[in-house]
Amino acid sequence: MKNLIRGLALLSLMLIISLIILAIPQPVSGIQALASELPEVGLQKSCAEFGAKIDLNNANIIAFQDCKGFYPNLAKMIVQHSPYEKVEDVLEIPELSERQKELLKSELVNFEVKPPVMRTEMRMPPRPALRK
Numbered sequence: 611m612k613n614l615i616r617g618l619a620l621l622s623l624m625l626i627i628s629l630i631i632l633a634i635p636q637p638v639s640g641i642q643a644l645a646s647e648l649p650e651v652g653l654q655k656s657c658a659e660f661g662a663k664i665d666l667n668n669a670n671i672i673a674f675q676d677c678k679g680f681y682p683n684l685a686k687m688i689v690q691h692s693p694y695e696k697v698e699d700v701l702e703i704p705e706l707s708e709r710q711k712e713l714l715k716s717e718l719v720n721f722e723v724k725p726p727v728m729r730t731e732m733r734m735p736p737r738p739a740l741r742k
Contacts, residue, residue, distance in 0.1 A: 663722040666700055667693045670733045679713045689733055693726045 657664060657677035664673050666688060674685035687710075691703045697718055701711055 657717045657720045663720055665724050666721050667723055667726045684710050689730060692730060694723050697721045697723050
């Protein structure tokens with residue numbers, strides 16, 4: 611009987627300690643802290659990762675692969691109409707639909723313009739012909 615009482619007392623003590631530990635605030639990771647400071651934008655992922663911007667004059671279409679609604683058609687148009695003097699110039703592409711313009715406007719902060727380092731053809735090499 612004494613063993614049963616000791617066992618229950620020990621079990622109760624372990625339960626109380628567990629509840630105390632769970633009540634102590636846990637440290638927040640760096641990513642969680644950074645994410646909590648960002649505005650709520652829903653589940654849509656931004657084009658650029660934290661701090662990295664897409665250079666409109668030097669990126670190839672693959673750079674836009676994670677941009678919802680950009681890949682491949684809009685990305686191809688962006689690359690074909692480069693170089694740009696400023697980021698906002700991308701909104702002047704003649705073939706843009708209103709939806710594409712809205713997509714571009716929502717991501718302008720994630721783009722940058724640097725001097726081109728290679729010709730557009732080098733950024734968009736032709737696909738090899740399919741063999742029959």
